[in-house]
Amino acid sequence: MGLLNILKNDRGGQIMLGVLLVITILVPLLNLLVPESNPLHVPTYTVTLMGKYLTLALLAVAVDLVWGYLGILTLGHGAFFALGGYAMGMYLMRQIGDRGVYGNPELPDFMVFLNWQELPWFWQGFDQFWFAAIMIMLVPGVLAFVFGWLAFRSRVSGVYLSIITQAMTYALMLAFYRNEMGFGGNNGLTDFKDLLGFSLQEDSTRITLFVLSAVALAAGYLLCRHIMNSRLGRVCIAVRDSESRARFMGYRVENVKLWIFVISAMLAGIAGALYVPQVGIINPNEFSPINSIEIVVWVAVGGRATLYGAVIGALLINYAKTYFTAELPEIWLFALGGIFVLVTLLLPKGVTGFIDKLQQRKEAQA
Amino acid sequence: MMTFSIRHIFRYLLSCLFLVSVLISSPVMAADDSQSLQEVSQLLIDGDFDEKSRALSRLAETSHPRTSEILQLLSDSQLYYHKKEKQLYIITEYDKGKVAKDLAGNEQVITKKRDYKKVTLNNKMRGVINRIKAELGLNADNPQQREAAVRDLLKDITPDTVTTLKARFFIEESKKVREMINIALAINDLKSSDDVLLSNAIEQLDGSLEQESRSALMTFVSTTESPQLKKQAQIVLKGIEDKVQYYGWLETFYFGLSLGSVLVLAGIGLAITFGVMGVINMAHGELIMIGAYTTYVIQLLMPDHIEWSILVAIPAAFVVSGLVGIGIERGVIRFLYGRPLETLLATFGISLILQQAVRSVFSPLNRSVETPDWMSGLIQINPVFSLTLSRLYIILFCLIVFVALLLVLKKTALGLQVRAVSQNRAMARAMGIRSNRVDALTFGLGSGVAGIAGVALSQLTNVGPNMGQAYIIDSFMVVVFGGVGNLWGTLVAGLSLGVANKVLEPWAGAVLAKVLMLIFIILFIQKRPRGLFPQRGRAAEG
Amino acid sequence: MSIITALEHVVDREHVYPFLVPKQAPTLDVSHKVLLYLEGISVSFDGFKAINDLNLYINDGELRCIIGPNGAGKTTMMDIITGKTRPDCGSAWFGQTIDLLAMDEPAIAQAGIGRKFQKPTVFEELSVWENLELAMADDRDVWSIFNARLNSEQSSMLLETIELIGLQENAKMPAGRLSHGQKQWLEIGMLLMQKPRLLLVDEPVAGMTHQEMDRTAELLISLAGRHSVVVVEHDMDFVRNLAGDDRTVTVLHQGSVLSEGRMSKVQQDPKVVEVYLGE
Structure with missing residues (x-):
């Protein structure tokens, strides 16, 4: 039943997941089996980079869920991503054990540096992977729940909601910059050694993380698609297009928004948790408002309310970012800014919408 | 106890002789300042502490014009002498390669640190110096x-x-x-x-x-x-401490007002574009930045008149930012009216472009803008309370801008048209108001005010490509907190947020205070989504 | 609530906290034959009294027409009944047991009050079928919506309704592509799917042809009895047609009831004539 049924009316999703499947199988093979001298060899560096892109694509799917289908323009999803990342980072920090610079078996280096005597209460339990795994979803979920419960109940919507989500991530950024918070301040968490006993430097670990990112993206995509196929999905669209009408039909709009928002935040948390071991660091910069706005642009470029558009947008922009910041760093912000303006003015439905339109035109001519 | 060496006696006699000679020849000396200075110098170099003290007293008694200068140099430990030349030198930085200046003003470079020795003081001499200074x-x-x-x-x-x-x-x-x-x-x-x-x-x-x-x-x-006196003193002391505390609060309030004024300045342009026009302009911070860079450029253009550059910069920044704003409105925003979320994204893109443009044109590094002399200094109200002039100017400036804006909106034809368009666009057009032009001018006005805010901010912080980012969220908070579309709300919100921030700061620290303020506003908006002073009525409920 | 009373509540084991009481609206009680009570309601916006001491009673199963010039407060009245606007004073009860002023829009809708807006608001991106499906009376909590599947009874009800409003050809079409009149019909269909006890219909025939108007009147009349229907309308011919000789018509003016009674009586009321024709 299940999976194929979910994708029944979703051609874009079928293609996207198909390509993803091929890549997930091919890339590790090309990395492991093809010798380095061969031009077809995919270096581990590239594998990790691709894994990173896939986690960002999952983040974009999470944002599309609330922005595309519910009309909530969230400018704070970077916060959920970063919180998931911090939860994973805390686990990885505890895994370092006495291999840190100061060799303290209990305390991470930065705490020794700050002269702390014992582990703060909120670091307890993070030496267990299962605990960290729960926290990766629970912390963003709880924050989203509290925030959404307050905001949706008092019917803060539209631009106001966008601004306060931005204020939320900004407040978190300022807070995490403080050393007293106990998350490593400016420097964040880094120098990770291993995950579940596998060294993060090993090629095999990196490939596993890449595959896991692909699996997480596919699972997240299917979950979102499944929700949107249900009546709940249609209620979401109803809420997006006319909130008050949905209310007069007896739907508790705030509850619908709240649960979708929480699910989205959890997906963002998972994306963050997979992102951190692949880039090797998490710091308060991840909370910065510009990151959150960038995610929205990925979705806008790909096309709102399609889910697969979010994936395409995230991959396109992030590839462009990697390319430009390496080759033409001066140009990157011009390009990104230009994309913001041009997409909103000329491509309101994004790249996928544009392709659809071309196809329709072709069909009309034929 | 007293054991005089021959040398000491000799010296003593010599200085007596000198004093006698000074006394005899005092009318001549008074006329010849440089000579008396020369002799005091010799004593400062060779004499013991008592002799040095006496020499200084002498200098004061003759009302030598350079007395206070020399005393100051001595207490600041900037008076040295050359061991071989036996001459006094003023050295502000005692290091090889730095400059030593003799009392006549001739400069020479220090080649060997060892050649110069500080004119030493003891406590008694310090007392003497203070006494002479006081007298x-x-x-x-x-x-x-x-x-x-x-x-x-x-x-x-x-x-x-x-x-x-x-x-x-x-x-x-x-x-x-x-x-x-x-x-x-x-x-x-x-x-x-x-x-x-x-x-x-x-x-x-x-x-x-x-x-x-x-x-x-x-x-x-x-x-x-005496228990009675003790009690009396305690009461007086308590009174004094209460007073000190009171002035402490007053100072916090003053700091808060000045911070609040900055917030109001940053937010008030947004209150026009967001509040009156309903346009979400995420590039507002960059318009502030452009204003600040305008100040910087004006100072580059008129390096000899830094004092007045600010006064030139205010209208210049208004025009530059205003024009950029009009450009943004005509080029992008007008295609997006009625689509606030798209406007938000597009203007954010513009903000990125403006930031990078500034980085490319100037440099990614911060630029410092000079503060004119008349803006620094303070007014000492009493020993525990003083008003820093720069803060005072910011508060005044904020109020002037606010009143001017209020007058523009309330009294001018443009203001009338702006309000008409914001209340009912279709009706305003039907009455012959060119709403396109009004939109552009309103946006230009809001942007120009942001530019003026930039001039003020350039006096407080470093001018850099990221400065706009730092203010955009604050500005939105102020406008939303005050109630969109209400200039008075913006003023009250900005000032009260500023004061609250400064009240929190002592026990929470600057960053945490800011975090707490943000959390407060987030919670506040849940409770009153339309801010402190909401616009009411059926239209607002839609 | 002061801290002390709060503490007393904690100690008192018999105390029932409001959040523990199941959030079920009391069942509708119309034993006095009256479905809707509006008493002494006033509301003002910035000093302008939109509704001024309004008293209105709607009987169970009644079809009531409400007419009134622009600004008479018709839409505001509907806003108050459906929970969109809170009145400054007065009371509004649905049957004898349900206090409308204590409820929000979804709760009121679930209690059995449906509303059709002046401007047709259907969900343009959803198909006609989906629009009707969403409106259908069913569990409204998030989990139930997520798991909802149409059972055969519901499917047949949907089919019935879609035929009734004459849109069976367009079932799969996005509602946004319907004509204005079709949207009006779809909205009425959605209202029916909600199975409300009380239907509030705001200007149902705006933009309809004469034939459609007749059909609408027919439909509304057929609904009365099973549902109570309140129709707000400008179009006098339509109201005359709808009210016939035996139904009550209410004239609103400046936020309160100016005249009430049979159409023929109301039309001759000098106050009504003055308001409508001026002097």
Whole structure:
């Protein structure tokens, strides 16, 4: 039943997941089996980079869920991503054990540096992977729940909601910059050694993380698609297009928004948790408002309310970012800014919408 | 105890001889300042501490014009002498390669640090220096200088100074100076053992905010044996402490107002574009930044007139930012009216482009803008409370901008049209208002005000490509907190957020205070989504 | 609530906290034959009294027409009944047991009050079928919506309704592509799917042809009896047609009831004539 049924009316999703499947199988093979001298060899560096892109694509799917289908323009999803990342980072920090610079078996280096005597209460339990795994979803979920419960109940919507989500991530950024918070301040968490006993430097670990990112993206995509196929999905669209009408039909709009928002935040948390071991660091910069706005642009470029558009947008922009910041760093912000303006003015439905339109035109001519 | 070496005796005789010769030839000396300076120099170089003291006293008695300068140099440890040349040099930085300046103003480069030696002081000499300085001050023409001189004397009251002060008291005309002398004498009297004198002294110190009065009273409370006097002193001390605390609050409030004024300045342009037009302009911060860079460029253009550059920069920044704003409105925003979320994204893109443009044109590094002299300094209200001029100017500037904007919106034809368009676009157009033009001008006005805010901010912080980012969220918070579309709301919101922030700061720290403010506003918006002063009515509920 | 009473509640084991009481609206009680009570309601916006001491009673199963010039407060009245606007004073009860002023829009809708807006608001991106499906009376909590599947009874009800409003051809079409009149019909269909006890219909025939108007009147009349229907309308011919000789018509003016009674009586009321024709 299940999976194929979910994708029944979703051609874009079928293609996207198909390509993803091929890549997930091919890339590790090309990395492991093809010798380095061969031009077809995919270096581990590239594998990790691709894994990173896939986690960002999952983040974009999470944002599309609330922005595309519910009309909530969230400018704070970077916060959920970063919180998931911090939860994973805390686990990885505890895994370092006495291999840190100061060799303290209990305390991470930065705490020794700050002269702390014992582990703060909120670091307890993070030496267990299962605990960290729960926290990766629970912390963003709880924050989203509290925030959404307050905001949706008092019917803060539209631009106001966008601004306060931005204020939320900004407040978190300022807070995490403080050393007293106990998350490593400016420097964040880094120098990770291993995950579940596998060294993060090993090629095999990196490939596993890449595959896991692909699996997480596919699972997240299917979950979102499944929700949107249900009546709940249609209620979401109803809420997006006319909130008050949905209310007069007896739907508790705030509850619908709240649960979708929480699910989205959890997906963002998972994306963050997979992102951190692949880039090797998490710091308060991840909370910065510009990151959150960038995610929205990925979705806008790909096309709102399609889910697969979010994936395409995230991959396109992030590839462009990697390319430009390496080759033409001066140009990157011009390009990104230009994309913001041009997409909103000329491509309101994004790249996928544009392709659809071309196809329709072709069909009309034929 | 006293064992004089031959050399000491010799020296002593020599200085006596010198003094005698000085006394004899004093009329001549007074006429010939440079010569007396030369002789004092010799004593400062060769003499022992007593001789040095006497030399300084001499200098003062002859009312040498450079007395206070030399005293200051001595107490700042900037007076050196060359070991071989036996000449005094002023050295501000004692290091190889730095400059040494002799008293006549000739400069030379220090080649060997060892050649120069500091003119040393002991405590007694410091006392003498302070006394001479105070006496010089006490006889100054300006009453404020005299008051300051007495205040200086509070630090170290000796029988000598008491006599000087008492003498001065009778001829002093300024009431304030006499009051200050009374306080000095009262502090001195606290050391006596006469109960009546003590009681009077305590009474005299009631309400005195000088640090010395407080510490004298505190010492007195802890040492006195008379319970009655102790109680009296404690009451006076309590009164003083309450007063100090009161001024502490006043100072916090003042800091808060100035921070609030910055917030209002940053937010008020947004109150127009967001509040009146309903346009979400995420590039608002960058318009502020452009204003700040305009100030920087103006200063580059007129390096000789830094004092007045600010006054030129204000209209210039208004025009530059305003034009950029009009460009943004005509080029992008007008295609997006009625689609606030898209406007938000597009203007954010513009903000990125503007940031990068500034980085490419100027540099990614911060630029510092000079503050004109007339803006620095402070007004000392009393020893525990003073108003920094720069903050005062910011507050005034904010109020002026606010009132000007209010007048523009309320009294001018443009203002009328703006309000008409914002309330009912279709109707306004039907009445012949060119709404396109009004939109562009309104947006230009809001952007221009952002530019003016940039001029003000350039005086407070570094001017850099990221400065806009730092203010955009604050600006939105202020506008939303105050109630969209309400200039008064923006003013009240900005000022109260500023004050609240400064009140929180002492116990929470600057960053946490800011975080708390953000959380407060987030919660506040849940409770009252339309801000402090919401626009009411059916239209607003839609 | 003061801290002390709060503490007393904690100690008192018999105390029932409001959040523990199941959030079920009391069942509708119309034993007095009256379905809707509006008493002494006033509401003002910035000093402008939109509704001024309004008293209105709707009987169970009644079809009531409400007419009134622009600004008479018709829409505001509907806003108050459906929970969109809170009145400054007065009371509004649905049957004898349900206090409308204590409820929000979804709760009121679930209690059985449906509303059709002046401007047709259908969900343009959803198909006609989906629009009707969403409107259908069913569990409204998030989990139930997520798991909802149409059972055969519901499917047949949907089919019935879609035929009734004549849109069976357009079932799969996005509602946004319907004509104005079709949207009006779809909205009426959605209202029916909600199975409300009370239907509030705001200007149902705006933009309809004469034939459609007749059909609408027919439909509304057929609904009365099973549902109570309140129709707000400008179009006098339509109201005359709808009210016939035996139904009550209410005239609103400046936020309160100006005249009430049979159409023929109301039309001759000098106050009504003055308001409508001026002097």
